[in-house]
Amino acid sequence: MATIKKIIKGDLVKLISGANKGTTGKVVQVLTKKNAVLIEGIGNIHRNIKASRQNPRGGQKDIHVPVPIHKVALVIDEKTSKTSRVGLTKNDEGKKTRVARQIKNKEIK
Numbered sequence: 001m002a003t004i005k006k007i008i009k010g011d012l013v014k015l016i017s018g019a020n021k022g023t024t025g026k027v028v029q030v031l032t033k034k035n036a037v038l039i040e041g042i043g044n045i046h047r048n049i050k051a052s053r054q055n056p057r058g059g060q061k062d063i064h065v066p067v068p069i070h071k072v073a074l075v076i077d078e079k080t081s082k083t084s085r086v087g088l089t090k091n092d093e094g095k096k097t098r099v100a101r102q103i104k105n106k107e108i109k
Contacts, residue, residue, distance in 0.1 A: 005030060006074075006097045007037060013072040014083050017041065024075055028064075036066035040088040043067055076100045076108070 007027060008015065014024045025039040027071050043065040051058035073083035084102035091107075099105040 004088060004098060005032070006088070006098065006105070007069060007072065012078060013037070013039065014041075014075050014081060015067065015071055016083070017020050017071050018067070022066040024081055030069075031066050034066060035069050037072060038064055038066050038068055039072070074108070076103060 007030060009027055009030060011027045012024060013027055015021050020042050020061050025041050027037050029038040031037065034074060045063060045065055046060045047063055049055055049058050049061050074083045074086050075081055083101070084100040086108070087099050087101050087105065088096050089099050089105065098108040101109055
């Protein structure tokens with residue numbers, strides 16, 4: 001049985017702490033084992049690569065670093081970038097749905 005996650009791929013999230021606090025971006029991937037998310041445009045860094053037979057010149061490689069999931073909040077209003085906590089409730093059919101707590105448990109998508 002599939003479980004519903006509070007933050008899913010395609011959500012617009014805002015960073016609530018860290019060096020990039022206040023920036024918003026779209027979730028590219030959710031890493032459940034690490035409790036982290038990859039956010040578009042945030043966490044791109046360079047790694048220096050040592051010279052080897054496959055790469056004789058060495059150089060730099062761009063990698064995408066995940067952000068811990070507790071440092072992001074779901075954006076419910078894109079114009080004002082208002083955020084909300086996310087909860088799970090059962091609807092009339094008995095299925096779990098995501099709800100935004102700051103706007104009186106309104107269903108998300």
